[in-house]
Amino acid sequence: MxxxxxxxxxxxxxxxxxxxxxxxxxxxxxxxxxxxxxxxxxxxxxxxxxxxxxxxxxxxxxxxxxxxxxxxxxxxxxxxxxxxxxxxxxxxxxxxxxxxxxxxxxxxxxxxxxxxxxxxxxxxxxxxxxxxxxxxxxxxxxxxxxxxxxxxxxxxxxxxxxxxxxxxxxxxxxxxxxxxxxxxxxxxxxxxxxxxxxxxxxxxxxxxxxxxxxxxxxxxxxxxxxxxxxxxxxxxxxxxxxxxVGTTSFLQATVKSRDTRSNEWVIDSEIGTIRMAGNEGLQPGDKITVSIRPENVRLLETADNSVPSDRLLEGTVSTKLFLGEFIDFQIDLGGTLLLARAHPSLRTPIGDRIFVDIDPEHCTLIHN
Ligand SMILES: Nc1ncnc2c1ncn2[C@@H]1O[C@H](COP(=O)(O)OP(=O)(O)OP(=O)(O)O)[C@@H](O)[C@H]1O
Ligand SMILES: [Mg+2]
The missing domain is CATH 3.40.50.300 (P-loop containing nucleotide triphosphate hydrolases)
Structure with missing residues (x-):
C-alpha cells in the first residue's frame, strides 16, 4: 500500500x-x-x-x-x-x-x-x-x-x-x-x-x-x-x-562447549555457567554477549528437584522494587547484578540467599 x-x-x-x-x-x-x-x-x-x-x-x-x-x-x-x-x-x-x-x-x-x-x-x-x-x-x-x-x-x-x-x-x-x-x-x-x-x-x-x-x-x-x-x-x-525495547541484563561470556544431548551451548559467563539453546555457528572460545530478560529468570528460595542442579546458580538478593503486579529483583551473583521479575508472593529479604534458574530457550545471543 x-x-x-x-x-x-x-x-x-x-x-x-x-x-x-x-x-x-x-x-x-x-x-x-x-x-x-x-x-x-x-x-x-x-x-x-x-x-x-x-x-x-x-x-x-x-x-x-x-x-x-x-x-x-x-x-x-x-x-x-x-x-x-x-x-x-x-x-x-x-x-x-x-x-x-x-x-x-x-x-x-x-x-x-x-x-x-x-x-x-x-x-x-x-x-x-x-x-x-x-x-x-x-x-x-x-x-x-x-x-x-x-x-x-x-x-x-x-x-x-x-x-x-x-x-x-x-x-x-x-x-x-x-x-x-x-x-x-x-x-x-x-x-x-x-x-x-x-x-x-x-x-x-x-x-x-x-x-x-x-x-x-x-x-x-x-x-x-x-x-x-x-x-x-x-x-x-x-x-x-x-x-x-524492554529491560535486559547483558552478560559477557565465553563459549565453553556444545552439549550435543540437549543441543545447548554451555557458556562461561560473569555469573557462572549458563546454557543457551539455538544453533548459532559458535565455536568454543568465542567471546560473546548474552541478553537475559528479567521475566525469563526464575527465582527459587530452595534448590528443589524441578530444575537440574547444574542449571541453578546461587546468589543473594541485592535490591528489589515492589511494582504491584510483580517485583523486580536484582540478584548479586559473584559481584554481577542480574535482573529478575518475580510474582509478588516471593518475599525473600534483601541479603538472603536465593537460587536462579535461567531458561536456555530465552538466553539470547547478541551480535554487536
Ligand atoms: N528543521 C530542522 N532543522 C535542522 N535540524 C533538524 C530539523 N528538524 C529536525 N532536525 C534534526 O534532525 C534529527 C532528527 O529529528 P527528528 O525530529 O526527526 O527526530 P525524532 O526521532 O522525531 O525525535 P523526537 O522523539 O525527539 O521527536 C535531529 O538531530 C534533529 O535535531
Ligand atoms: Mg519527533
Missing part, C-alpha cells in the same frame, strides 16, 4: 553542516496495517513521517501509495501535501479553541477543494464523531473537553476526509499514564475496525509493542531492525535494540 525506498532527508544546521536526519530509510506497509517508527529522541522518526506527508522535501528516495508515486527524486515528482490525501495527528494536536466539537471535525471538509453540501458535511462529521465516541459532545466548545476527548477529536478531524493513510506522531504523549493506556486500546480498536493503513511514531516501546503489526526501530537516522513486536522483543538484532 505504502512503499518508501532509499529515503534520505537532511537539514542544514546553523553552522552550515548537514544533519543527516533520515538515512536510507525503506519499508513497505500492506493495506490496513499499523506500522510503527520507534526510537530515541532525535533518531529521525518525525522527519521520516513529515517526508511521507510531503512536509519535508527529501534529498533522495521514492515514496508511493497504491502504486502511485508521490515523491521521486530521480523523476522529479513531488505531490503537494494537501494533494496526498493523508490524515495527520501531530504531537501538539491543535484543536481550534473557539469552535465547537462539530466545527473542529468539519474544518477539513470546509476548507477542502472539493465542495461538500451541508448534508454531506453533517453526515460525515456525525459518522467520525460516533467512531471516536464523541457524538454526544458535538455542540460543546472544544476546549471544554478532557485531554483524552481532545485527543479523540484530533483523530476525528484526521479521519473525516477518509484518508488513504493515517500519520500519527506521538499522538498520546500529552496524556497521563492511565489515559494513555486506555487510548492505546481505543486506537488499536479503531485502526482495526476502520482497517486504515497507519504509520505511528513513538519513542515509547510499550506503546509500539502493544499497537503495531510491524515495528521499525530507528537509530541515528537509520532503521536498525524491522519486524513484528514479538521478533523485535525476542530476537533483538543488536545490543541497542535489546536495550531499547
Amino acid at each position: 505504502l512503499s518508501v525506498r532509499e529515503l534520505y532527508t537532511e537539514y542544514p544546521d546553523k553552522k552550515g553542516n548537514v544533519v543527516k536526519a533520515a538515512q536510507d530509510v525503506g519499508f513497505e506497509i500492506p493495506e490496513g496495517k499499523l506500522f510503527t517508527l520507534l526510537g530515541p529522541s532525535g533518531c529521525g522518526k518525525t522527519t521520516t513521517l513529515r517526508s511521507i506527508a510531503g512536509l519535508e522535501r527529501p534529498k533522495t528516495g521514492i515514496i508511493s501509495v497504491n502504486n502511485t508515486v508521490v515523491f521521486s527524486s530521480s523523476s522529479n515528482v513531488f505531490v503537494a501535501p494537501n494533494q496526498r490525501n493523508f490524515g495527520m495527528v501531530f504531537q501538539s494536536y491543535a484543536i481550534w479553541p473557539h469552535m465547537s466539537v462539530f466545527e473542529n471535525a468539519a474544518f477539513p471538509l470546509r476548507v477542502s477543494r472539493k465542495r461538500f453540501t451541508k448534508q454531506q458535511i453533517e453526515d460525515k462529521v456525525n459518522r467520525v464523531l460516533s467512531v471516536v465516541a464523541l457524538e454526544n459532545f458535538a455542540e460543546r466548545e472544544a476546549t471544554k473537553l478532557s485531554g483524552g476527548q481532545q485527543q479523540r477529536l484530533a483523530l476525528a478531524r484526521a479521519l473525516v476526509m477518509e484518508p488513504k493513510l493515517l500519520l500519527l506522531d506521538e499522538p498520546l504523549s500529552n496524556l497521563d499514564a492511565k489515559l494513555r493506556e486506555k487510548m492505546r486500546f481505543e486506537l488499536k480498536r479503531l485502526q482495526r475496525e476502520l482497517n486504515i493503513t497507519t504509520i505511528y511514531v513513538t519513542h515509547d516501546q510499550q506503546e509500539a509493542l502493544a499497537l503495531s503489526h510491524q515495528i521499525a526501530l530507528m537509530q541515528n537516522g537509520r532503521i536498525v531492525q524491522l519486524g513484528t513486536p514479538r521478533d523485535i522483543y525476542e530476537k533483538p538484532a543488536s545490543r541497542f535494540v535489546a536495550d531499547f
